Amino acid sequence: MTPAGGRFPAKWTAARRLLQEWRGFDESARPDRASPVADILGKLLPQLGLDTRIKEADITAAWRGIVGEFIAQHSQPERLVAGTLHIRVIQSSVRYELDRTWKPEIIRKLREQFGEKVIRNIKFIL
Numbered sequence: 240m241t242p243a244g245g246r247f248p249a250k251w252t253a254a255r256r257l258l259q260e261w262r263g264f265d266e267s268a269r270p271d272r273a274s275p276v277a278d279i280l281g282k283l284l285p286q287l288g289l290d291t292r293i294k295e296a297d298i299t300a301a302w303r304g305i306v307g308e309f310i311a312q313h314s315q316p317e318r319l320v321a322g323t324l325h326i327r328v329i330q331s332s333v334r335y336e337l338d339r340t341w342k343p344e345i346i347r348k349l350r351e352q353f354g355e356k357v358i359r360n361i362k363f364i365l
Contacts (some may be wrong), residue, residue, distance in 0.1 A: 294357055295319045298349070305348045310337065314363070322359035324349065334363045 251259070284290040295318060303311040314337065317327045328334045337345070342361060349358040 291319055294353065298324065298353065298358075301352060305352065306341075306345055310341065317364070319357075322357065324358055324361045326361055326363050328363050328365060331365060334365060338363050 284293070295316065298316050298319065302314075302316055306314070313330070313333045314326050314328045317325045319325070326337075328337060342363075346358065346361055349361070
């Protein structure tokens, strides 16, 4: 329904024709592709493997509060692999004590804060 030789349909108002000319596209034909940033990041982070890195950073930041001052001085979370948190310790005697005595308590506290799916096990390494 375009007039002969005209670029716009005859039923368009002058304002709509002006916007079409200025923007270069028809407003009604433009799909709304806007999405919340949280939705996009929620899909993108796992694809890039950054969700695990963010969880590792969160665990490292909360480590001292979870295990206490003494254990935090002698250990440090290193990486999270398939639900197993690898914790670097400075001495074999500290590793033995943490593995035998404190492991269930540390796992319980980590799961309370980060969830059972994130932390399934912990492994102490020298």
